[in-house]
Amino acid sequence: MNSKKELYSKLIPKVSALIDVNVNIIANLANISAVLKEELDCLWVGFYLVEENQLVVGPYQGPVACTKIEYGRGVCGKCWELKEAIVVDDVDLYEDHISCSADSRSEIVVPVFDSNNNVKMVLDIDSVDLAAFDAEDKTGLVSIASLITALL
Ligand code: SME
Numbered sequence: 001m002n003s004k005k006e007l008y009s010k011l012i013p014k015v016s017a018l019i020d021v022n023v024n025i026i027a028n029l030a031n032i033s034a035v036l037k038e039e040l041d042c043l044w045v046g047f048y049l050v051e052e053n054q055l056v057v058g059p060y061q062g063p064v065a066c067t068k069i070e071y072g073r074g075v076c077g078k079c080w081e082l083k084e085a086i087v088v089d090d091v092d093l094y095e096d097h098i099s100c101s102a103d104s105r106s107e108i109v110v111p112v113f114d115s116n117n118n119v120k121m122v123l124d125i126d127s128v129d130l131a132a133f134d135a136e137d138k139t140g141l142v143s144i145a146s147l148i149t150a151l152l
Helices: 003-018 025-039 073-082 133-151
Strands: 044-051 054-061 068-071 087-090 106-113 120-128
Touching: 003 025, 003 133, 025 044, 025 054, 025 133, 044 087, 054 073, 054 120, 068 073, 073 087, 073 106, 073 120, 106 133, 120 133
Parallel strands: none
Antiparallel strands: 044 054, 044 120, 054 068, 087 106, 106 120
8 A cells, every 4th residue: 555545545534533523513623623634744734624615714724824715716715616626736836725834735615515515614734845635635535525424
């Protein structure tokens, strides 16, 4: 097994074990962002929650981030619009990238759907390294996003 496959094969059950359907979504997202920060080599990891026509920052770990992102804007808003994960190898080459930290060089954003296939939030992860995220991350993080769907 390659190292990322192995990483996610351990991380997904950890996230699953942390999820508590008897507490609110913010408590769950707080713990999920903490375990992702512990297990993934990243600068920033957290959630932006859909609130009316914009994304609003939710639980996260890492440097202070922007509070609001409009629909379709930045990598996060585009992920919401397209309803699909986006991997950015070099944030400087992504035209509409919203820079929250000058240290961020690459990024992955994954949508989290409710049971009606509406995007309710996005999971955003930033790295100080170029091209830190690949198809294995996308597969692993989409699985983690689907665990969150069970809470919505
Ligand atoms: N880079 C994101 C903004 C959020 S921060 O990375 C935490 C974007 O372009 O949407």
